[in-house]
Amino acid sequence: MKFLKNYASSLILLIAILIGGFLGIILGEKAIIFEPIGNLFLNLIFTLLVPIVFFSISSSIANMENSKKLGKILGTTITAIISGIIGVISFKLFNPTNNLDSSIFNNLLSSTGSIEQENVGIIQKIVSSITVNDFSGLLSRGNMLALILFSILIGFATMLSKEDGKPFAAFLKSGSIVTMKMMGLIMYIAPLGLGCYFATVVGQLGSQILGGYIKVFILYIVVSIIYFFGFFTIYAYIAGKKQGVKIFWKNATPPAVTALATCSSAACIPVNIDAAKKMGVSDTLANIVMPLGVNIHKDGSIIGGIFKIMFLFGIFGRDTNNIGTLLMILGVGLLIGAVVGAVPGGGAIGEMLILSIFGFPAESLAIMLVIATIIDAPATLLNSSGNTVCTMMISKFMKENSNK
16 A cells, blocks of 8 residues: 555556557547647646756855765766666667657647757857857746756855845755645646646557567666665775675665655655665764765666657657767756755656757657656666665775774
């Protein structure tokens, strides 16, 4: 019963999507009648994204507590880079979109089309991505990266203002709470909204997108198994050689089972702290790193983010055969998984950032939400359970083993 309770929202969403897909197959192009309801849900999310990005990011920084150990702890983000590279390589080698007809998907592109600017220099591309020439430009979800940078600067300015900035920091925190509560209200209609949208998409495209989702899920499961057993073992060896591997796997089961059972990184914090202590990590370090890891150690989310990007590249027929594009995908995957994911509402912010940077149509948000739902459990496993082995490495680097 507890298992079903933890997965209730995901299961309801998946059932709604499956029902929508079934209706799309049966009704064909007539499924267009569901489009207004799907658009209603998406439009509600779109209009809330700008205030969520601003309040969430600026509030997180403005109310940030200083930690002298944070710099060294963040040094283990090397695992994030490794997971990102694995995500890019695995998707490139076993592309789930290979047999999908990109010409059909391109009919879904909005009238604005792609925002790629092939004839613009790389420096100008960067400048136009991270800045706008008027404040009003920040209020558009098409300038998400510029809004994020502005929010970061506001957050730091508020934090540096100390006592004078506290009233504004309180305002930002309150705004973050209110906007996230509003997002929660909107998500109550997510099953209906996504179900209707998916019925429309399948009605126009046929069932081929369902096959793409199944392939993405299978590929993610395989990559997760390899990363969990293979790379976690390597990390444990780095932390303590053969003894490190032995002690890690001796205590790895409770964190892994808890992650899969709860599908919540936050719910795993107590069991992860206990497991880390049994792995020889000091009480102080375990108590510091585990709560931080929930936000900044998201190897599973990074792989998932890269899969979302490359899936969109595949279905819209975009080129991923040059190193520059692949590095850009890797960089954005790291950004949305390890940085943007650390703030409230980071998932939605990251997905809109993908649309903004790569110029995909707004309707692609629903496609990414489906992927996020089907990979939720294994992603939580890599995000949360991986905190223990990373804490072992941090303990080694900081020479704070408890010598237990």
